[in-house]
Amino acid sequence: MLETLVPGADEVQFSFEDEIRFYDPGENWSGVECSVCGADAEEWWGEAMEAASANGFKDLNTVAPCCGATVSLNDLRYIWPAAFGRFSLDAHNPGIGDTTEEQDRKMAECLGTPLRKIWGQV
Numbered sequence: 001m002l003e004t005l006v007p008g009a010d011e012v013q014f015s016f017e018d019e020i021r022f023y024d025p026g027e028n029w030s031g032v033e034c035s036v037c038g039a040d041a042e043e044w045w046g047e048a049m050e051a052a053s054a055n056g057f058k059d060l061n062t063v064a065p066c067c068g069a070t071v072s073l074n075d076l077r078y079i080w081p082a083a084f085g086r087f088s089l090d091a092h093n094p095g096i097g098d099t100t101e102e103q104d105r106k107m108a109e110c111l112g113t114p115l116r117k118i119w120g121q122v
Contacts, residue, residue, distance in 0.1 A: 001110055005103055008095030017086045020057035022049070027121040030079035039066035041076055048073060057084055083116040 003012045032041045041064065048062040052073055060073040074084045089107070099107075099117070108115045 001107055002089055002091055005099055006091045006094040006096055009091040010093040012089075012091050014087070014089045017088075020084050020086055022057070022082065022084055023088060023118050023120075024082045025078075025080035025118055025120045028080040028119060029082075032079065032082075033077040034064045034066050034069070035071050035075045035077055036064060036069040037067035038077070039064075041066065045073075045076070060084060081116055081118045083118060085116075087111075087113075089115070 003009070006012065032045050033039065034041045044065050051062065052060055061070055062073060063069070064071045089111075104115065104117060
């Protein structure tokens with residue numbers, strides 16, 4: 001389905017990983033904020049990522065030092081979207097500005113799982 005949406009893409013591919021990994025926007029990285037209080041989370045995010053990585057990202061919950069709330073690393077507000085998962089569907093140099101909400105919904109329906117769109121730049 002993605003190939004039909006981005007016929008001019010250099011490459012469309014998918015991958016399944018054995019373990020959960022962090023999918024980030026690469027050079028588009030612009031920071032991360034607490035999902036509860038909105039404070040800049042970059043100061044403590046790296047340490048929280050290391051702790052979560054130690055258990056294979058099986059538990060993404062951490063206590064945010066900014067407000068004391070328990071938050072999921074997956075639910076933090078990444079300025080450029082990022083996510084944790086085991087599956088990716090990639091279009092390299094898609095040649096379009098963006099997909100529509102309807103197209104995104106249909107792709108998620110086809111796959112039977114929610115998707116998070118991440119615009120990455122390497």
